[in-house]
Amino acid sequence: MLAFVLTLVLLLSIVIVLAYAERKVAAFMQDRMGPTEAGPYGSLQSVLDVLKLLQKEDIVPAAADKKLFKLAPILIFAAVFAGFAVIPFTPDLVPAGIGIGVFYLLAIISLDVVGLLMAGWGSNNKYAMLGAMRSVAQIVSYEIPAGLAILAAVMVCQSLDFQEISYQQGAIMNQFPGLEYEMNWLFGIEALGINTTTIGGITTWNIFRAPILLVAFVIYFIASLAESNRAPFDIPEAESELVAGFHVEYSGFRFAILFLAEYSMMVLVSLVAVILFLGSWNTPLPNIGPLSLAYWTTGTVGELSGILWGGFWLLSKTFVLLFLQLQIRWTYPRLRVDQLMHLCWKVLTPIALAVVLVAGIWRLLMI
Amino acid sequence: MEQKAIRHKLSIWNAVKSLVSGLQLTWRHFKNAKNRRTPEYVTDKNYFNQPDGLVTLTYPYEAIPVPDNGRYRLHNEIDDCIVCDLCAKICPVNCITIESVKATEDIGTTSDGTKKRLYAPVFDIDMAKCCYCGLCTTVCPTDCLTMTPVYDFAEVDIKNMIYHFTDLSPEQAEEKKQLLAKQQEEMAAAKAAALAARKQQG
Ligand code: SF4
Numbered sequence: 001m002l003a004f005v006l007t008l009v010l011l012l013s014i015v016i017v018l019a020y021a022e023r024k025v026a027a028f029m030q031d032r033m034g035p036t037e038a039g040p041y042g043s044l045q046s047v048l049d050v051l052k053l054l055q056k057e058d059i060v061p062a063a064a065d066k067k068l069f070k071l072a073p074i075l076i077f078a079a080v081f082a083g084f085a086v087i088p089f090t091p092d093l094v095p096a097g098i099g100i101g102v103f104y105l106l107a108i109i110s111l112d113v114v115g116l117l118m119a120g121w122g123s124n125n126k127y128a129m130l131g132a133m134r135s136v137a138q139i140v141s142y143e144i145p146a147g148l149a150i151l152a153a154v155m156v157c158q159s160l161d162f163q164e165i166s167y168q169q170g171a172i173m174n175q176f177p178g179l180e181y182e183m184n185w186l187f188g189i190e191a192l193g194i195n196t197t198t199i200g201g202i203t204t205w206n207i208f209r210a211p212i213l214l215v216a217f218v219i220y221f222i223a224s225l226a227e228s229n230r231a232p233f234d235i236p237e238a239e240s241e242l243v244a245g246f247h248v249e250y251s252g253f254r255f256a257i258l259f260l261a262e263y264s265m266m267v268l269v270s271l272v273a274v275i276l277f278l279g280s281w282n283t284p285l286p287n288i289g290p291l292s293l294a295y296w297t298t299g300t301v302g303e304l305s306g307i308l309w310g311g312f313w314l315l316s317k318t319f320v321l322l323f324l325q326l327q328i329r330w331t332y333p334r335l336r337v338d339q340l341m342h343l344c345w346k347v348l349t350p351i352a353l354a355v356v357l358v359a360g361i362w363r364l365l366m367i
Numbered sequence: 368m369e370q371k372a373i374r375h376k377l378s379i380w381n382a383v384k385s386l387v388s389g390l391q392l393t394w395r396h397f398k399n400a401k402n403r404r405t406p407e408y409v410t411d412k413n414y415f416n417q418p419d420g421l422v423t424l425t426y427p428y429e430a431i432p433v434p435d436n437g438r439y440r441l442h443n444e445i446d447d448c449i450v451c452d453l454c455a456k457i458c459p460v461n462c463i464t465i466e467s468v469k470a471t472e473d474i475g476t477t478s479d480g481t482k483k484r485l486y487a488p489v490f491d492i493d494m495a496k497c498c499y500c501g502l503c504t505t506v507c508p509t510d511c512l513t514m515t516p517v518y519d520f521a522e523v524d525i526k527n528m529i530y531h532f533t534d535l536s537p538e539q540a541e542e543k544k545q546l547l548a549k550q551q552e553e554m555a556a557a558k559a560a561a562l563a564a565r566k567q568q569g
């Protein structure tokens with residue numbers, strides 16, 4: 001229960017920061033100023049936006065399918081929020097540490113699609129329906145390259161447990177039960193003879209342990225943009241053609257929930273990218289000879305220093321990725337439907353398949 | 368006209384290059400966001416020399432200055448007004464309403480030395496009707512009717528768009544009117560007396 005509340009609070013605060021950042025970043029990239037009035041530099045803007053939404057009337061269209069319409073936002077948010085359960089925030093803090101976390105996450109996020117379809121169908125509105133159909137087609141398609149990219153990382157790590165994958169990518173790997181005698185080699189190749197187990201830092205991140213995962217990371221990142229309906233893959237909510245996509249009929253609290261789910265999805269996919277490819281909560285600084293930077297910036301597992309350092313690294317890496325998502329949104333124009341499917345099925349999926357193959361071979365070199 | 372299909376070079380390298388240059392562009396703007404354009408008049412050397420940074424001016428707090436000869440809200444310096452009614456006559460939309468009352472005594476001169484002979488119990492300009500043509504300011508003989516640089520004077524109630532420039536309170540105006548009526552009565556009486564005297568002589 002405590003984990004539930006803490007995760008919810010953490011998520012809400014990240015989403016509020018993100019919503020504010022989105023407006024400011026967008027403004028700066030377009031030479032505008034963004035919110036300036038509410039609070040210093042407009043920093044209270046997103047809080048006030050949420051308060052405003054909560055006061056609004058909750059409108060349910062007369063011709064809507066009431067049950068589906070009302071249930072959809074809850075289902076969408078629950079699906080995304082449930083994904084956070086297996087995310088390790090620090091070396092010893094994970095809301096629900098289950099051994100098949102990666103599999104669970106992929107499964108539970110797919111439930112999102114059902115919610116989107118319910119919202120679109122239940123609204124009884126052609127724009128909502130079109131938006132939902134596009135959204136579902138897109139998310140289902142892009143789950144394949146994303147899943148394959150994740151599979152490549154899982155093959156290299158030989159684990160479905162997010163926490164174990166996290167430990168593997170740092171200097172304190174041997175503290176994880178079951179990994180006591182594991183070794184990390186530079187680029188994962190034992191034949192090179194450079195042992196990086198105690199060097200840690202960026203050299204043990206998955207994208208360095210097995211550089212093929214760099215390609216997997218790029219594929220996953222692109223696919224995750226599509227899964228969270230972000231530009232340039234935002235045809236489900238294309239404002240200029242579909243008004244707002246599947247949530248066009250929602251207002252007030254229900255809209256706030258959908259909004260929250262959307263931003264939570266962004267945070268979740270970035271967190272997963274960080275954990276699987278960018279060293280999770282591990283520090284990027286390696287131990288260099290007597291300068292044990294990695295140990296200094298990791299803290300002691302189980303103590304406050306470990307929690308603070310772990311949370312700091314995880315969140316700062318996540319925010320870098322989130323910033324990249326925002327920047328991409330304000331840089332690239334929206335893809336057409338056919339271009340979107342072309343990119344998914346003819347470009348990303350074949351590359352992802354090849355990456356899985358190479359990752360398997362790489363794993364053979366690593367042992 | 369014959370249409371020619373534009374061939375794209377569809378190499379992955381070109382795609383990556385253009386994607387990166389797009390990101391560079393937004394990043395450059397993001398980085399320059401610490402600069403801000405300054406509220407300067409167009410004649411300022413700096414006006415066209417601010418290629419980067421945020422272009423927004425936070426309007427009620429900052430504003431680009433208006434030109435000196437710009438035509439904005441009118442102002443009448445009633446102390447200098449000789450109530451000649453020229454402005455009301457020239458106004459193409461008849462938005463100036465003037466009532467005048469002749470002064471019975473000497474009421475001084477304007478700042479340029481013109482003698483004042485009339486009071487203006489009513490001097491209203493309806494800014495909602497005014498078309499800001501500026502004709503009234505050019506005909507004003509004492510230059511007391513001028514354009515100010517104020518352009519932001521929206522009102523909730525349209526009645527507030529009528530500006531009252533008179534310096535007389537209604538009671539004072541009434542008093543002046545009575546004074547004038549009394550003087551005129553006296554003058555009429557004097558005239559009648561003079562007339563009667565002449566008739567007797569003739
Ligand atoms: S500016 Fe033109 S329209 Fe306005 S009061 Fe003067 S003469 Fe009339």
Ligand code: SF4
Pocket residue numbers: 443447448449450451452453454455465503506507508509510511512
């Ligand atoms: S023209 Fe000038 S002096 Fe004459 S009534 Fe108008 S404001 Fe007064």
